[in-house]
Amino acid sequence: MTDINIVGPKNRGRSIVLTTAIAAGAVLMILPFYWLLIATTYGARDIFATPPNFLPGPAFVDNLVGLFRDTMFGRSMINSVLVSTTYTVLGLIVCTAAGYAFAKFKFRGQGLMFGALLVTLALPSQVTLVPLFQIMVSLGWLDSFQALILPSLALPFGIFLMRQTMYAIPDEMMQAARIDGANEFRVFSQIILPTVRPALSALAIFLFLAQWNDFVYPLVVLRSPESYTVPVALASLQGIGTTDYGQLLMGTMLSMLPVLILFLFLQRQFVAGILAGAVKQ
Incomplete structure (x- = not known):
């Protein structure tokens, strides 16, 4: 008789935590590159605005x-x-x-x-x-x-x-x-x-x-x-x-x-x- 591995609540919770940690790490790695891309669309005065801009601006060209x-x-x-x-x-x-x-x-x-x-x-x-x-x-x-x-x-x-x-x-x-x-x-x-x-x-x-x-x-x-x-x-x-x-x-x-x-x-x-x-x- 073949054993069937059933994913229990404990393993499912561990998988969710691991997936969340990997996703958070990916976001942290991508965020500086995204901010660099956004910063190229703003003038020198607006780049370091508070709060920071996360949407494209008008100064790319x-x-x-x-x-x-x-x-x-x-x-x-x-x-x-x-x-x-x-x-x-x-x-x-x-x-x-x-x-x-x-x-x-x-x-x-x-x-x-x-x-x-x-x-x-x-x-x-x-x-x-x-x-x-x-x-x-x-x-x-x-x-x-x-x-x-x-x-x-x-x-x-x-x-x-x-x-x-x-x-x-x-x-x-x-x-x-x-x-x-x-x-x-x-x-x-x-x-x-x-x-x-x-x-x-x-x-x-x-x-x-x-x-x-x-x-x-x-x-x-x-x-x-x-x-x-x-x-x-x-x-x-x-x-x-x-x-x-x-x-x-x-x-x-x-x-x-x-x-x-x-x-x-x-x-x-x-x-x-x-x-x-x-x-x-």
């Missing part, structure tokens, strides 16, 4: 036009998209190749090099800011995009992530491909890369976000408004005496769009990468 009229925000968006996309593509190539070398090859000093790589994960980026600035000055790369892209292509976290992902791939798969006549590039491109696609998607989002949101380093190396990225351009909207918060929040909302598009595009692979390590084989 004024803030949008003023943002592009008073600043070079459109150019900054193009700069950030160009820099972040180039950095993501090149960073994926470098981190994947380095992770493959650490995971599937044996060479002298491998353990020492990987240990040094792990040590760098503990170093804050501010430690290397001054030496990196001096290097950019000596190379003549100040106020250039290569100063933003090239120094951090070999990202320690990215190399570590790809190494750990590729380390779990059985060597027998690679050996079988080599026996069939596949060269090393074909093994890497047709066997390794499709297998680690979820990890690649997660790393792509991480690299894009890291470059898109970077503020301190671009602020140091970029000098002209024509080369500003989005975070630096948004910071330029904050004046010493007054700040047009309507335009500032409008720029903040627009800066979120490329990130949302990227996440929606890679969402399935990203979630698969998260769940891959949570499912027991």
